[in-house]
Amino acid sequence: MTSQAVAHIAGAYEHPQRRIKDKTVPQVIAEVAYGALQDAGLSLDDVDGYFCSSEAPGLGALSMADYLGLRNLSFCDTTEGGGASYPMHVGHAAQAIAAGRCSVALVTMAGIPSAGGRRGGAPGAEHPFEGGLGITTPASYALSAQYHMHHFGTTGEQLAEIKVAASTHAQYNPHALLRQPVTVEEVMASPMIADPLHRLDCCITTDGGGAIVVVSPEVARSLNRRTVKVLGHAETIKHSMSGRVDLSHTSAAITGPQAFAAAGVTPADIDYASIYDSFTITVLLSLEDLGFCEKGSGGRFVQDGALLAPFGTLPFNTDGGGLCNNHPDFRGGMIRTIEAVRQLREEAAPEVQVPDCELAVVQGHGGAISVRAAGATVILGREDV
Amino acid sequence: MSTTPLVEFEAEEYFAGLRDGQLRLPRCSKCDELVWHPRAQCPWCMSSVLQYETLSGRGSVYSFTINYRGQGAYADSPPFTIAFVELDEGPRLLAHVTAGPGAVIGVGSTVAIVAVDPDGDELPTPTFTVVTS
Secondary structure, rough: OOOOOEEEEEEEEEOOOOOOOOHHHHHHHHHHHHHHHHHOOOOOOOOOEEEEOOOOOOOOHOOOHHOOOOOOOOEEEOOOEEEHHHHHHHHHHHHHHOOOOOOEEEEEEOOOOOOOOOOOOOOOHHHHHHHHHHHOOHHHHHHHHHHHHHOOOOHHHHHHHHHHEEEHOOOOOOOOOOOOOOOOOHHOOOOOOEEEEEHHEEEEOOEEEEEEEOHHHHHHHHHHOOOOOEEEEEEEEEEEEEHOOOOOOOOOHHHHHHHHHOOOHHHHHOOOOEEEEHHHHHHHHHHHHHHOOOOOOOOHHHHOOOOOOOOOOOEOOOOOOOHHHEOOOOOOOOHHHHHHHHHOOOOOOOOOOOOOOOOEEEEEEEEEEEOOOEEEEEEEEOOOO | OOOOOOOOOOHHHHHHHHHHHEEEEEEOOOOOOOOOOOOOOOOOOOOOOOOEEOOOEEEEEEEEEEEOOOOOHOOOOOOOOOOOOOOOOEEEEEEEEEEEOOOOOOOOOOOOOOOOOOOOOOOOOOOOEEEEE
């Protein structure tokens, strides 16, 4: 099969640090931006599209475009979807490129949450009705997990398998924050944060970030660099539906089928999955919603090494994911995208490189899947696929 | 948690209801849907003609979690339960749930609203207690 793609990812760069004490956020954004451009073999003056989200300091993209030295912009996008922003940006960049609005789109994200400081913005309209509850992010995800356990019999041990798989991969990533493989027993023994999620069911918090460069097919052909095809993408916001909240699925149930249809492929064709792993339950639900298994059987699917690279049924998060490698600024979608690019360029760690990796799915989530969340699915393909 | 200017004029009756131990929600006069959370326009049909209705105050637990690690005002709290309560009348809303001696909170537990009247400017948080585990 040789399929046309309207856009290619030509550059990708993940910041090597996980704790940053001596740099500013703009400095780190520049490090990842320039790293991705250099990876692609492109210059600042080649960039005509710029994408970032609310993690960028200043007003939208204005400050960072100035700081970075982007002098030829004809397209900008500061879509806010929490951690899903960057997979959403891949789709937006591909569409802008297809429409001829730009041909080299730089997508950046970085942050230093360890430095503290609150992000601005007025509270949402829901705040008077939810703000006094003391609901934390882990608790909001635990609501989805408890529902799944009750209705489908999913166990804590099954959720733990997801962390075990991520940790098994992370040992081969010299930059990962947590490199020690863990067992199901260790996950179950870790302190309960919000029932049924233990500490080891929850992702890490890191400083750092990453960037990618999305280009037109013409630019891709001109580069001396393997690129990755953007074959399909979809996004949505799934929220509490004015009181009709449905915890049985995530936004991936909507965006997955759309992205697969756009790419003309099915879940059975996927060789590698980069799935947002804010919590183990996020992965389990996404696997079902994307169509890798039936609704309710995610627990059985992740058992017996299904997620392990290189030979599992569906190798996942081979960098260690947000559970073990990196989750910069509480937004994991960029790093998810970058590892999928590595796999398709055969640049993952040798121990976890999926052989003959042709097709990958990136699933991003942002916000709280139980209450209100953005979601985006991107299907990527090897350059010659 | 402060009140003005976050609370819309039309939501005051909802909060007054919580202080009275009642659940009062607006119902759209045009499409007949209950509106959660209360707001000025109907999110189903866009009508701005909404009438408050006092509901039964009863529901069941759609999902729940016991939060062991609180943040902010809850940083030093003992574990507490947050749930989606599905009201008998339909809407599912986030609330606190308590259980008396011998009662256990689980998916499907029936619950009833309890009065919450915090001091000063603080807005009441919807709180239910288990009727049947």
